[in-house]
Amino acid sequence: DTEVTQTPKHLVMGMTNKKSLKCEQHMGHRAMYWYKQKAKKPPELMFVYSYEKLSINESVPSRFSPECPNSSLLNLHLHALQPEDSALYLCASSQEWQFYEQYFGPGTRLTVT
Amino acid sequence: TQLLEQSPQFLSIQEGENLTVYCNSSSVFSSLQWYRQEPGEGPVLLVTVVTGGEVKKLKRLTFQFGDARKDSSLHITAAQPGDTGLYLCAGQYNNNDMRFGAGTRLTVKP
Numbered sequence: 001d002t003e004v005t006q007t008p009k010h011l012v013m014g015m016t017n018k019k020s021l022k023c024e025q026h027m028g029h030r031a032m033y034w035y036k037q038k039a040k041k042p043p044e045l046m047f048v049y050s051y052e053k054l055s056i057n058e059s060v061p062s063r064f065s066p067e068c069p070n071s072s073l074l075n076l077h078l079h080a081l082q083p084e085d086s087a088l089y090l091c092a093s094s095q096e097w098q099f100y101e102q103y104f105g106p107g108t109r110l111t112v113t
Numbered sequence: 114t115q116l117l118e119q120s121p122q123f124l125s126i127q128e129g130e131n132l133t134v135y136c137n138s139s140s141v142f143s144s145l146q147w148y149r150q151e152p153g154e155g156p157v158l159l160v161t162v163v164t165g166g167e168v169k170k171l172k173r174l175t176f177q178f179g180d181a182r183k184d185s186s187l188h189i190t191a192a193q194p195g196d197t198g199l200y201l202c203a204g205q206y207n208n209n210d211m212r213f214g215a216g217t218r219l220t221v222k223p
Contacts, residue, residue: 004155042201042213043156090155100144100205104155 004105006091012111015081021108023074023091031055031097032074034066035090037107043090049074050097081112116140117204119214126192127222134187134217136202141182143205150199150216159187192221 004025013019023032031050035043048056049068057066063085065077074091088109092102118137126132136145144163148156160169162178162185169176173196175188185204189196202214 006155040218042216045211088153092155098205098209101146101158101161102203103158104148107153107155109153 004091004093004103006089006105006108008108009106010109010111012113013078013081014113015083017081018077018079020078021076021089021091021110023076023105024072025093025103025105026072027093027103028071029093029095029103030071031094032068033092033094033102034064034074034076035092035104037088037090039087047076048097055097078110081110083112086110086112117202117212117214119202119217121217122215123218123220125220125222128193129191130221132189132192132219134200134202134219135184136186136204136214137184138204138212139183140206142178142185143182143207145178145182145185145202145204147176147185147187148201148203150201151197156199156201189219192219194221194223197221 007022033048034046036046037043045058046060047066052068063080067075088107090107091105094102116139120135146161147159149159150156160176165180165182167178173190177186197220200217205211
């Protein structure tokens, strides 16, 4: 099973809302990632978790809060977002934190109104 | 600072034509992946190259890694409409830094 699942597939939220994105993998991978992708652009790395510990935060605003409850799950908590945060949010996993052969989920299309 | 350049940015061709996409860096890659992404979906891993001079084939797709491990190419033979998508290279460097190329948006017209 090389599948990474993400929920929800689509999310529309107001600037005062609090919501969460969820990601799950059952490949035994020890590294998990959040990316943000704007239209017609490559994915931009936001966070890396390695062995359930936050290893990289690419200077992401605090309105995005990641959480790794266990080795299979990754959440991204959203609060007080801005319209410019609208994007496709991708989760990925890899065997180890070496950015080597990442497996991506289908993404959550987020619209902030 | 490592720079990773991918070209061309856009490519529109007729079914049956051949094409090549390039990925170049000023620094040596420790490894490099090619991904394909369809609209509204996540990137799908196509191949990983690690050894300088390596050539890998995946049906009509041929991937090459330069001898000096600073460049890679993806060649598609007899392109089909189903090949349409965004092709991304992703290179890793020895300091664990990883960069995505800007992507090549390929359209294959029937």
